[in-house]
Amino acid sequence: MATVDIPVALATDLSKHATTPATHGQVTQVTTEISPSDPIIKQLTIEEKVQLLSGRNFVSTAGVARLGIPPLKLVDTVNGVKGSDLHNGTSTLCFPSTACLGATWNRELLTRMGKKLAAQAKSKSAQVILGPSMNMHRDPRGGRNFEFFSEDPLLTGELGAALVNAIQSEGVGACPKHFVGNECETKRRIQDVTESLDGRTMREIYLAAFQVMLRNSDPMALMTAYNKVDGVYCSENIPLIQDVLRGDWGYKGCVMSDWYGTNSETAALKAGLDLEMPGPSVFRGASLVKNVQNGTVDEKLVDQRLANVLRLIERTAESHSTEPEKSLNDESGNCLAKEIGTEGIVLLQNRKSVLPLQITQKLAVIGSAATTPPISGGGSASAPPQYLQRPIDSIKALHSHPEFVTGSEGVKVHATIPICAEDQIFARNGEHGVDVSYFNDRIEMPITEEFQKIPQVVMLGRIKPGLKAEGFHYEMSTTLIPTTTGLHTIGIHATGSFLLTVNGKEVLSETVSGITVEDFLFKPERLEVRCQVEMKAGMPYFLKLVVQPHKPASMTGEPLVHGAKLCYIEEYSDCNAISEAVAVAEHADATIIFAGRNSEYESEGFDLPEITLPANQVKMIKKVAAASRRSVLILHCGNPIDVRDFIDDVDAIICAHFLGQEGGNALAEILYGKVNPSGKLAVTWPKKLEDTPSYQSFPATETARGWEISCGEGIGLGYRHNWVNSPQFAFGFGLSYTSFELSSLKVTRSNTAASVGDNEIIVEVELSNTGPVSGAEVVQVYVEDVASSVTRPSRELKAFEKTHLEPQTSETIRFFIKDKYAFSYWDEETRCWRAEAGEFKIHVGDLVAQIHLEQGFSWKGL
The missing domain is CATH 2.60.40.10 (Immunoglobulins)
Incomplete structure (x- = not known):
């Protein structure tokens, strides 16, 4: 690996910074060399100082080449270390979701995982992993709960510390997040968590998770949350950063913003926000330089922030590299991902000892997740896997007679129209994919053309070289071949105005306005426009999409986002799908039913409206279970599910979380008893949503003062609540094949x-x-x-x-x-x-x- 030389002033002995797993309850401290008066800081111009306090692009900070100060690369996340490209990035080893990590209750397992994550980060030439997420499972509607460990601060803090220590033992920095109060995605950028930092609720629950983590580890960086607490944004909250984090807890690391989570120039500097991410900077550019030069901002304040950034660069010296990103294949890492999955899977019900299954039984495998498993929730925690392990293949692989395993897709589980399947579209070169051409307005010849396998265009904060920002458009074209005859649905997700033609005939046009980066990344329903087209199986249909980019009414500081995605689903009937599944189940000794949620339902950027399953899934579960001799229900989810409608219909229930790229193998080993389930719920499952202690106080709501959310349940979160009705499955619950x-x-x-x-x-x-x-x-x-x-x-x-x-x-x-x-x-x-x-x-x-x-x-x- 090609490394970057660190200047003498920064090249301190990293051994004194390395963290090792601490005794539970013991503080791990580091010594530091860089201070605001350090010689390296005195050599920097004010322009260089300011540029070091913010990002250069979406994943990297600026460096100062003349002094040998390298940039930092900061990437998501602990479930899969992504590279620079958000949508077509370098594949990576995908571990189970953090909710599954919580259900393992196993520090040693996460210690091994952290070392593997560090290796993956180095393969992406990254120095900092943005994670783990330390927020609480406050309400089962929380869209990002799959990315959090637990409803308990001690369990969260100790498991988080195990990951931090292991990542950093390999010279890569960890950046726990989101400090603090980001338990609700609704209006997360502007919501005010109306709780005092010195109240019991914040201290005993939400701050406590970070406090326990810092008691057991010393993360190189910490990320502030988008939201306000007690009326002040976390990124500029002096009581939060200076009094609690720096003062009470003695934290010495680098404090950075969430992406576009900085809201001020001076206030954030004074509060202790060291690094604004991402870049180009909104608040730390020419204006800050000018204010320092004219005395409005004290340069000593800039130096204080800069010392913490340089210390982060120093502490990650071992991982600085100029090598291009690559996908690191790690067989032992794959085995570990499977092991984590088996230890996190929770056996919730096992009537008549249906499980483990026998490798000689005739098995029916029902549900789309058996062939296209949801390996993660949506948003920044979602990473491109190196491969996809299909559960049905893993179930067959361990069976003594694979031909005894039959499958049925069951009902569709999409919240929006899925992206068009690669194997149904053909570009001009005959390969599966699309052709994309980029034009400057009023010029007939394209500036550039490209072939893409995935029918999606993304330009975030930049446009293709040669395009004029004030006027351009682009075209996506492909030949689609349906597999069935029917009234099929085409969906377009685009920013701006678009026109879609099929075989030269206009079928859909729309102007999509007011789209933010948040909408584009996390809220596909805000962009989706759909139409239905009658098509015949095996016939070619030429699709052409012309997109005119949107022009925002005002500049917010966020980058402009230009993008389009071609989505497609063929006509089908829930009734027919269920009938087919029932027919398959009737001939089996046992039926495995896959159901639950995927990244379209649980994602960063929005909260769930309810915790029941869609009606078509419930109907399928009940009908198939009724036709089965024995039934096992696999639920993919990061949040609790209301199981009242079908808990008495099925014999066994497994909470499978989102299991990453080795999920199929992990599930198969649990189903056959090759591994004994040992996962324990890290969050309480209520019987119904109304039983949840936060039911009346979630999500954020609009008031005369703006968007607010209170913790009405106080310290009575999860199992701490005095439940009027006993929960469906209690915190810490999980069955085993032994006693x-x-x-x-x-x-x-x-x-x-x-x-x-x-x-x-x-x-x-x-x-x-x-x-x-x-x-x-x-x-x-x-x-x-x-x-x-x-x-x-x-x-x-x-x-x-x-x-x-x-x-x-x-x-x-x-x-x-x-x-x-x-x-x-x-x-x-x-x-x-x-x-x-x-x-x-x-x-x-x-x-x-x-x-x-x-x-x-x-x-x-x-």
Whole structure:
């Protein structure tokens, strides 16, 4: 790999910066060399200083070549490290979604994953991975929940720290996000989370996840959220960045904005926002240079921000490279992705011990996700996989008689018309794809032409060389060959005005205006325009799409986006699809039904309106289950699903999350019992949406003051809520093919610490595998304050450990929990953590013991 030389002033010994997995509850610190008075800063001109404080393009920062300061490349994300191109990027190893990572409850597994992510980042010549996401599963309608670990801050913080430490142990920076309060996608760029940073809700839930993560790791960077908290944008929130993050927690790393999440010049600088992303800069360009030169902005303030950026460059010195991006094939990484999938899959129901399946049974596999699995939710966490593992192929591969496995596509699961299948379109050269020509207005000859396999054009913040910004258009053409005869649907997603012709006849035209980058990237329904065309199977149809780019009414600072996508779906009937699926199921010993959601339903940029499945999926599940001797339902989702309509119809239910590129193999191994399921829910599944504690307070709503969202449930998030109706599946729930028992609970106190808050409770419990097969169990320790002076949840997770045991074996599990973490709550009056003397209970799994904490104490910060 070609590396970039770092100047002597920056080339400090990276070994002192490397982070290693810390003991649970232990702070990992780094020493730093660069300060605002460092010689390297004195050598920079004000223009160079300012350019180092913002992005140069969508993924990179500027460097200063004359001083040997390299640029930084920052890429998404922990589920798959993407390269520079957002839509046709270099493929990468795609791991399961973060919600699945949360369900593993396994720090060691995520440690191994972090090292693989660092290698993938280096293959993309990137220095910083934008993740993990540390926000909470607050409401089951949250569009981005699949990208978050859990509803619990301790579980989130410790798993996040494991990833951060492992990524950074390989010389690549991690950038946890979104600090703080970005649990709702509705109007996320302008919404105000109307909660005090010194209130219990923020301190015990939303800030706590970041606090736990920082207690156990030292991320090189941290990303602020789009939203406001208590009336102030996070990117310019002095109490948030200076008082809490820098002051209370002592964080020394680089603080950057979310993409286009900077809202000011001076306010963001003063608050402590070091890096504005992406570029070209909106707030840190010529205006800031001028304001420094005329004394409006103190140059020392710029130097302070710059020191943190240079420190990030220094700490990632090992990963700086000028090599072109490549797709790194990693067989052991693929195996790890499968292992994570098997450990995160949650067995929710297994009546009559239907699972594991037998490799000699006749199996029916129903549902489109069996052949086109949803490997991720939508948005920035979605990455191009190196391959797609089809579950039906994996199920056949492990079967003793593959011919005994038959399939049916079932009902369609699309929220919008899908992009046209590559194998149905042909470019002029005879290959599958489209031809695209770019023209300057009033000139007949194209400026440039290109062949593309995917029927999509994207120009974000730039246009093709040679095109005139004030006047151009482009044309996409291809020959489409339908596989069936019928009234088929063509959909166009375009920014601007377009005209679509089929065999020379105009069939659709529209002007799509008011489209933002957010809409283009995350809200396809805002762009979609569709029409129906009668077509015959096997006949060629020449499609030509002419697009005139849109002209925004005003410039917002975001880049202009020009794009078009050709979408297509053939006519079909839900009734016919279900009838076909029923016919296949009737002849099988067991039926595997795939259902749930995909990236069209769960995505960055918008929230779900409900948690029920579409009516056609529910109808299919019930009809197929009724026709089946035994039925197994596979649910793909990042959020809970209301299963009341069909839970009694099926024998087994599996929560499969979004499983990445090895998902098919992971599912097959669980189905056949090659691997024993050990996933535990990291989020509560309610029976119905109305049972959710945040139901009345989600999503953001428009008020006289603007878009606002409050945490009406307070600290009663998820399992902390006093449920009127018991949940469908509780936090921490997950079945196994074996059985476990907990016994011999022992709780003692250690009083040897120099500080009273650092004394520990020691919890010991014996875990036994009493069943017939090997498996893993998660031992969970909860604390209950029996008689608190303030309202507290009946149980709070304080420790956990995942342990694998062979059948008929036992192991003693020990937990060491500091008093100040075990028993404290946030005191809003004194604005510090406080623990009262009194009676507490320790809950370990299903066992309950009692312990007395006789001494009260209070403290501030970590």
